[in-house]
Amino acid sequence: MRRPRFLYIPFWASLVFLYLPIIMLVVMSFNSGRSAYTYEGFSLKWYGELAKDEGIRNGLINTLIVATCSTVIATVLGTLLAVGLARYSRSRVLDALALMPGVLPDLVLAIGLLIFYVLVRTTFGIETLGLGAVTAAHALFSMAFVTAVVRTRLTGSDTSLEEASRDLGAGAVTTFMKVTLPQLMPGVVAGALLAFTLSLDEFVIAFFTIGNTEQTLPIVIYSMIRFGVTPKINALAAILLLVSFTAVIAGQRMTKIGESRAQN
Amino acid sequence: MLRIDGITRAFGDVTALDGVSLEIGQGEFFALLGPSGCGKTTLLRILAGFENPDAGSVTLDGADLLSLAPNKRPINLMFQSYALFPHMSVAKNVAYGLERENLPRAEVKQRVGEVLETVGLSAQAGRKPQQLSGGQRQRVALARAIVKRPRLLLLDEPLSALDKKVRADMQLELKRLQTEVGITFVVVTHDQEEAMSLADRIAVFDSGTVRQVDAPVELYERPRSRFVADFVGANNLFEGTAGGTGPLKTEDFGDLPCTAVEDLPDDSTALLAVRPEKVALREEDGLLTGTVLDVSFYGGVSHISVTVPGRDKPVLVAVQGASGVQVGAEVGLHWEEQDAVLLPVTQ
Numbered sequence: 001m002r003r004p005r006f007l008y009i010p011f012w013a014s015l016v017f018l019y020l021p022i023i024m025l026v027v028m029s030f031n032s033g034r035s036a037y038t039y040e041g042f043s044l045k046w047y048g049e050l051a052k053d054e055g056i057r058n059g060l061i062n063t064l065i066v067a068t069c070s071t072v073i074a075t076v077l078g079t080l081l082a083v084g085l086a087r088y089s090r091s092r093v094l095d096a097l098a099l100m101p102g103v104l105p106d107l108v109l110a111i112g113l114l115i116f117y118v119l120v121r122t123t124f125g126i127e128t129l130g131l132g133a134v135t136a137a138h139a140l141f142s143m144a145f146v147t148a149v150v151r152t153r154l155t156g157s158d159t160s161l162e163e164a165s166r167d168l169g170a171g172a173v174t175t176f177m178k179v180t181l182p183q184l185m186p187g188v189v190a191g192a193l194l195a196f197t198l199s200l201d202e203f204v205i206a207f208f209t210i211g212n213t214e215q216t217l218p219i220v221i222y223s224m225i226r227f228g229v230t231p232k233i234n235a236l237a238a239i240l241l242l243v244s245f246t247a248v249i250a251g252q253r254m255t256k257i258g259e260s261r262a263q264n
Numbered sequence: 265m266l267r268i269d270g271i272t273r274a275f276g277d278v279t280a281l282d283g284v285s286l287e288i289g290q291g292e293f294f295a296l297l298g299p300s301g302c303g304k305t306t307l308l309r310i311l312a313g314f315e316n317p318d319a320g321s322v323t324l325d326g327a328d329l330l331s332l333a334p335n336k337r338p339i340n341l342m343f344q345s346y347a348l349f350p351h352m353s354v355a356k357n358v359a360y361g362l363e364r365e366n367l368p369r370a371e372v373k374q375r376v377g378e379v380l381e382t383v384g385l386s387a388q389a390g391r392k393p394q395q396l397s398g399g400q401r402q403r404v405a406l407a408r409a410i411v412k413r414p415r416l417l418l419l420d421e422p423l424s425a426l427d428k429k430v431r432a433d434m435q436l437e438l439k440r441l442q443t444e445v446g447i448t449f450v451v452v453t454h455d456q457e458e459a460m461s462l463a464d465r466i467a468v469f470d471s472g473t474v475r476q477v478d479a480p481v482e483l484y485e486r487p488r489s490r491f492v493a494d495f496v497g498a499n500n501l502f503e504g505t506a507g508g509t510g511p512l513k514t515e516d517f518g519d520l521p522c523t524a525v526e527d528l529p530d531d532s533t534a535l536l537a538v539r540p541e542k543v544a545l546r547e548e549d550g551l552l553t554g555t556v557l558d559v560s561f562y563g564g565v566s567h568i569s570v571t572v573p574g575r576d577k578p579v580l581v582a583v584q585g586a587s588g589v590q591v592g593a594e595v596g597l598h599w600e601e602q603d604a605v606l607l608p609v610t611q
Contacts, residue, residue: 163314164347166334168361168412178360182351 022241029234036229046235056236059220066131066206066216067199070138075192077139078146082187083180085147086154095151102144110208113137117209128211137209138202142195149194153187186254193251197244265290265448266311266416271320273306280306281317282472293442293449295459298469299495304452308418311450312341324415335364340414344421346405348393354404355380355389361412379411382441399430403437410445419451423458435461456496460484468492484539486525486605493537493607500543500579506534506606516574517552522604535607540567540582542603545589550598554579556591570595 028036032043050056081098089095101109117133120126161183165175181188203218210216215223217240224233266288273281280303288294296304309315311322313334322329329337340361348357355376362372380386383403393401402422409417422438423431439462442449453459459466460480468475468483470491476483487493493501504514507530511519522536544550545568554572566587569578579597589595 158345160343160345160347161349163312163334164341164343164349165360166314167312167339167341168408169335169364170360171335174364179349 025234026238026241029231029238031231031234034230036231036234046231047239049232050235050239053232055215055220056217056224059215059217062131062214063200063217066135066138067196069135070142070199071192071195073135073139074142074146074195075188078143078191078195079150079181079184079188081143082147082150082154083176083184086151087159098147099144099151101141102148104141106141106202106204109137109141110205113140113205114208128213130211131214133209133211134206134216137205138195138199141205142198145194145198146188146191149191150184150187153184157183189251189254193247197247200244201240265325266450267321267323268307268311269321269323271307271310271317271322273303273310273315273317279303279472281310283320284472284474285320286467286474286477288448288450291446291448293439293462293464294451295463295466296450296452296469297456297459297466297496298454300454301471302469303472304454304469305420308341308420308450308452311416312339312418313337338415339418340409340412340416341418342405342409342420342422344424346393346401346425348401348404348408350393353390353392354385354396357393357404358408358411361408365412375411379407382410382444383407383437398426399434402426402434406438406441410441410447413445414447417447417449419449421453421455422451424453424455431458438462460496468495470495487537487607488525489607490535490609493535493605498540498580498582499537500540502536502538503609504534504536505531507531509606511601512536512606517572520551520604521599521601522606523602524606526608528606528608533609535609536604537607538599538604540580541565542599543579543581544598545570545581545583545587546596546598548596550596552579552597554595554597556589556593556595559587559589559591561586570597572597 028039029046030042030044031039032045033040085095085098113133117129121129161179162175165179166172170178201218202216203222206216207219207222210219221233221236266286268284268286268288271281271284272279282303284303284307286294296307298304306315310317311329313332316330324338329339349360352360358376358379359372362375367375376389377386380389383406385400385403385407388396388400388404393404396404402425406422409419419438423434426434435458438449451459451462460483463480465477465479466483467477468491476488476492478486483492483496487496487499490501493499502512502514502517502520504512504520506512506522506524506528508527509524511521512534513519520536522538528534552572554570557569557571557578559569560567565582565584568581568583568587568589570581571578581597
């Protein structure tokens with residue numbers, strides 16, 4: 001069926017609305033002038049500047065460490081939580097509690113964690129928790145997202161595969177590893193990806209819980225912006241954009257492969 | 265070999281099984297037959313270990329079965345949905361159970377090869393379940409269940425998902441396999457034809473209780489209750505009173521000839537059951553007279569419904585091949601004394 005052509009106008013208009021700022025940002029990252037607002041000519045010098053900036057480099061490394069560690073923790077715990085909720089509980093309250101950290105305002109979580117960490121530090125007499133504090137905080141809220149994604153895959157899925165596994169002589173752990181987990185893989189991958197990207201650009205919670213010795217990338221950028229925007233920030237943002245884009249596409253592909261694996 | 269004693273299981277207010285006791289012998293092909301929701305699947309799940317009874321005991325060769333976890337029981341279940349692992353190939357699916365026993369690789373490979381040969385799927389060993397037809401999947405499920413050489417094989421509606429042609433083939437296959445491997449089979453089904461063609465003995469279930477346990481022919485020819493007479497095959501039922509061995513005295517039709525399964529006390533309420541293929545059509549008067557309502561031709565047989573005044577349901581008559589009777593014709597109905605069964609009605 002041919003669709004009327006005028007329906008394409010709102011479609012393209014919303015796409016432009018969504019992506020125009022991002023296109024502007026990428027274009028301006030190649031600006032040869034000092035201003036982030038007026039384009040003067042093509043140059044890669046801001047990318048070079050970026051590479052020389054030690055603060056940004058450290059920030060990026062810290063962010064990657066935090067994102068990777070919190071993703072691993074959140075994926076493992078979130079998946080187990082989802083299976084537990086789906087298979088061993090019928091409580092809606094428990095379900096809601098497990099998903100709560102994902103929808104709580106970041107500020108509430110941040111203030112709560114700040115108080116909690118101060119309490120931990122004073123009780124045990126620790127100077128600083130370093131990146132561990134942010135990692136744990138990120139794992140906490142991304143776990144809710146992993147749980148939500150995996151839980152959706154489990155809802156309505158029939159338990160006969162697991163019963164078949166038990167019937168054929170497998171114990172509970174073997175059944176989980178060999179039958180349940182492969183079935184859940186697309187959900188687990190999607191959840192992990194979500195956790196990773198969420199942690200990558202998370203600012204509020206990191207700002208509240210991180211000590212003053214280490215900084216994650218969003219915090220570094222924030223402090224840079226306070227002294228005016230240069231195309232260096234645009235260059236950094238363009239790189240981050242490329243990274244998240246790759247991650248999303250890779251994730252989509254992996255889920256697709258996982259999906260077809262699960263079905264074929 | 266398998267002894268089920270007083271098994272009771274309730275889900276909330278619903279009693280799925282109410283004091284069910286059965287005894288199943290070594291090498292027997294036993295069917296649990298009943299309409300859906302009669303508790304037969306619950307019993308199967310109790311035997312497999314996925315469900316626990318509220319009361320009663322189950323022993324296999326004299327040893328208690330209920331205390332064992334499902335993975336420790338020498339019993340395998342072929343699921344109604346087949347429950348093949350979608351992420352594993354046919355060979356991997358079949359090998360799964362053997363790998364759990366930590367058998368040497370060579371032996372696993374050999375036994376998987378043998379069993380795939382038996383069910384005729386050697387060529388499909390590398391395929392995924394989704395690439396197979398319904399009949400092939402069913403055979404993979406069967407292979408996966410028998411490869412462990414269980415003492416008892418449970419089959420949950422094994423043929424329900426197959427179309428008619430494949431069904432007939434699989435039915436023969438199942439019987440052949442059962443005699444070949446000598447495993448005791450317990451099959452759950454709501455399809456009485458499936459039960460009768462497969463099983464040595466059938467237990468008919470109704471709302472959580474066993475109504476009758478008998479060989480297929482006895483069950484068909486000598487039903488012992490209204491439920492069995494009505495559920496197993498088509499039947500024409502007449503109500504009335506009888507004493508001793510019959511005949512059945514009815515208000516509307518006078519005395520109807522029949523043979524009693526057992527002697528009845530005088531003037532007890534009774535039921536007469538006569539199979540459609542035992543009723544003969546006559547030009548003039550027989551035991552009953554009526555008008556032909558409908559004639560359906562099924563190929564090998566024709567079914568003729570005859571409305572008889574004084575009866576709500578038409579009498580069903582089955583004749584070989586095509587029938588020359590016209591709709592609306594006046595016909596007489598007749599049957600021999602030994603072809604109708606007299607049942608006591610227990611209130």
